[in-house]
Amino acid sequence: MSWNNTVRCGHCYEYGHNRASCAALREQYESWLSSDNSYERRNAERYFEKKKRKAERANNRKCSYCSQPGHTKRTCSTRKADVDVYAGMIYEGRERLHKSFHEKGFGVGALISHTTNDWDSDTRSHVENVYLGIVTSIDFDRLSHQMIVGGDETMLSATVTAVSYVNHPKGVVNGRAPLPIRAMDFWNTLDETYDYRQFSSGKARSARIKIVTPLDEKQRGLIPCPPSYESCEKMAQGLIDECGKERWRLPRDLHDELNKRGITV
Numbered sequence: 001m002s003w004n005n006t007v008r009c010g011h012c013y014e015y016g017h018n019r020a021s022c023a024a025l026r027e028q029y030e031s032w033l034s035s036d037n038s039y040e041r042r043n044a045e046r047y048f049e050k051k052k053r054k055a056e057r058a059n060n061r062k063c064s065y066c067s068q069p070g071h072t073k074r075t076c077s078t079r080k081a082d083v084d085v086y087a088g089m090i091y092e093g094r095e096r097l098h099k100s101f102h103e104k105g106f107g108v109g110a111l112i113s114h115t116t117n118d119w120d121s122d123t124r125s126h127v128e129n130v131y132l133g134i135v136t137s138i139d140f141d142r143l144s145h146q147m148i149v150g151g152d153e154t155m156l157s158a159t160v161t162a163v164s165y166v167n168h169p170k171g172v173v174n175g176r177a178p179l180p181i182r183a184m185d186f187w188n189t190l191d192e193t194y195d196y197r198q199f200s201s202g203k204a205r206s207a208r209i210k211i212v213t214p215l216d217e218k219q220r221g222l223i224p225c226p227p228s229y230e231s232c233e234k235m236a237q238g239l240i241d242e243c244g245k246e247r248w249r250l251p252r253d254l255h256d257e258l259n260k261r262g263i264t265v
Helices: 023-032 038-060 077-104 201-207 229-242 252-260
Strands: 111-120 125-138 159-168 171-178 209-213
Touching: 023 038, 077 229, 077 252, 111 159, 125 171, 201 209
Parallel strands: none
Antiparallel strands: 111 125, 111 209, 125 159, 159 171
């Protein structure tokens, strides 16, 4: 490889391939197979014998993902198809979340409240506190269809929001928080009067966050559009890989979606 990070052949010194895939070298060895020179003939025979063994190993190779021979997980077309389906699910979820954010006025600059149960060493008990904070950033690359409230989706609470708390006893404190549950409520199944205690532990973390002062119409127009499909694809690959190398370990929501499409896992 040359200094500019481009592959260069060690035989013909051309760019774009290496010695193992050099066509000129192969032609040379093909001509040597019938050479009267024993040295050239032996080298050519060793070259093609090595190529044959390599091809046999590739044909006998078994994919760790789909268990089919002839390829690896990295080049598996089945895995690529699964990633495409999952990336599409994530992208659709992000579009819905973006629409819900715009409708609820949730984004950078919105004022939220965060209800916490803090330990009070004086009373030796937990005390409920409500902190106010301004949203300073949202990690849009971590949003997924699993964060939508309602419908058939399973709501996943994730800490993707950076907040600057303005009424903390220690002064202005920068922290992180889950998305407000109303911001994820694409089908508007909740109103603003809910009590976070009515939710299970998985959703209660997000239910503790409420939008106090939403963005105005002008500010809502500045809410970023959903991230690119490439970032959804990257997230899909990561979620699939977290479940293990074998295909039967696919995430449950992807497994269900493939079954809906008549794809056997």
